[in-house]
Amino acid sequence: MSRSRQTYPGNGQFLRALAFLIVFVLLAGFAGYAGHVSALSPPEEIEADAIIVLTGGEGRLQTAVELLEAEAGHRMLVSGVNPIVSEEAVRATANIDPDLFACCIDLGREAADTVGNAREAASWAEANGFRRIIVVTSDYHMPRAILELRALMPDHDLIAWPVHSARPWEDGTAARRWALEYLKFSAVFFREMARGAFSGDDT
Numbered sequence: 001m002s003r004s005r006q007t008y009p010g011n012g013q014f015l016r017a018l019a020f021l022i023v024f025v026l027l028a029g030f031a032g033y034a035g036h037v038s039a040l041s042p043p044e045e046i047e048a049d050a051i052i053v054l055t056g057g058e059g060r061l062q063t064a065v066e067l068l069e070a071e072a073g074h075r076m077l078v079s080g081v082n083p084i085v086s087e088e089a090v091r092a093t094a095n096i097d098p099d100l101f102a103c104c105i106d107l108g109r110e111a112a113d114t115v116g117n118a119r120e121a122a123s124w125a126e127a128n129g130f131r132r133i134i135v136v137t138s139d140y141h142m143p144r145a146i147l148e149l150r151a152l153m154p155d156h157d158l159i160a161w162p163v164h165s166a167r168p169w170e171d172g173t174a175a176r177r178w179a180l181e182y183l184k185f186s187a188v189f190f191r192e193m194a195r196g197a198f199s200g201d202d203t
Contacts, residue, residue, distance in 0.1 A: 033143070033182045040139050040162040048073045048159060049130040052121045054114070054145055055080040057138035059163045061094045064136040067161065068104060069097075073134055075104050079120045080111040114141070114184075118148040125156060132157040138165045140178050144185040147192055 051073035053064035061078065068076045081090060091101050108120040125133060133153075137145045139162035149158055166174035 029186065030179060030182045033185065034168055034178060037139050037143065037162075037178075038167060040142060040160065042161045043159065046072050046134060046159060046161075048132040048134045048157075050074060050125065050128065050132075051076040051134045051136060052124075052149075053078055053136040054117045054141070057141065057163065057165065059165075060136055060138060061090075063161065063163050064134075065094045065096055065100075067134060067136070068100065075106070075128065075130075077106050077108055077121060077124045079108040079117045079124075081107045081109050083109045114145055114148050117145065118152050121149060122152040125153060131155070132159070134159045134161050136161045136163065138163050140165055140181050144181065144188050147185070147188050151192060151195075 051064050051067050053060050053076065055061065055078060064076055064078070067073060078090065087101070087107065090096075090107060091098065096105065106124065108117075108124065111117045111120045121133075125131075133156055135142070135145060135149060135158050142160050142162045146158055146160055149156075165177075168175040168178040
């Protein structure tokens with residue numbers, strides 16, 4: 001004789017309530033993240049040892065070059081350059097003066113993601129003795145970038161210089177980009193919490 005499986009009516013309600021709570025927390029977290037990022041702005045005046053720009057978003061390289069030209073930093077690292085992209089192509093992308101490129105810009109070709117950017121940046125900063133560094137990346141990417149950089153550079157002064165991007169409520173592509181970045185940021189945030197290394201987001 002087969003024993004009939006017992007069912008508990010309360011289980012379905014509990015699972016639905018749990019699913020609702022998870023969705024609510026995610027949406028509330030994303031709303032907070034989007035509001036925080038949308039309020040980010042570059043500092044009015046800044047002077048640093050160097051500039052690090054993370055490739056991958058529109059306007060990042062151009063913004064970093066303008067900072068270098070304004071002598072906000074003395075040297076610049078372009079982190080995450082595709083190995084097959086030539087120096088000439090990088091220079092042409094932002095119309096960089098050849099003399100400025102030759103004297104003051106280094107290309108990092110090892111990084112394939114934000115973790116790689118942080119490793120590349122930490123190694124470069126240590127090799128050059130830089131301690132006060134401007135970090136240039138897209139605004140939606142800045143919170144995670146700063147967390148990853150600070151994990152490897154806890155004694156450095158990292159100054160966020162966010163590059164404006166389309167807001168998630170402006171179009172579907174931006175909404176997907178921000179939502180994915182929020183999930184990645186959350187994973188890094190909780191990773192650093194678990195390590196006991198997180199001490200607040202300066203952005």
